Amino acid sequence: MDELKQIIRDIPDFPKKGIIFKDITTLLADAKSFQRMVDLLAHRYIGEKIDQIVGIEARGFILGAALAYKLGTGITLVRKPGKLPSQTRSISYELEYGSDSLEIHEDAFKEGDRVIIADDLLATGGTMAAVVALIEKMGVEIHECAFMAELEFLDGRSKLPEGKTYSLLKL
């Protein structure tokens, strides 16, 4: 696990001064690390009867698609406004400066679908909390929110449903 942690690179002052950006592109680009990361996460959910993975734009699509393939499920996309072509429902949420919105197709799920929501990194938890709020009214059962990595000091998991957050790497 330490090898996986070490391959994630710190980029200071990106996208703005004072932020240490955790750059996962180095992990994704390394064949062994990428495979190990996906295998370890997928292993956690084998046999859990998951129906759909929900991937959050954009880096959540990478983990989400890999998990869906391994688990034999579909993947549903949560996208920035105006990208999804059919009927959508949307949610707005607060960022450090201003606000943002995310959308999902209205008919994405069947009643009672068990889903995992996937994203690359848990920071403040604002994005994942918004996606939880967006889909929990759609008749699904949220099995877990899954991340490649988590910035533990930000305590983002306190914004998410109790006991339903898992991250492979604690940074």
Ligand code: AMP
């Ligand atoms: P948050 O809503 O604060 O949990 O973060 C939302 C998204 O922003 C995450 O999915 C990450 O992709 C990205 N993000 C936030 N903080 C960082 C960081 N320090 N390094 C890399 N990505 C970040």
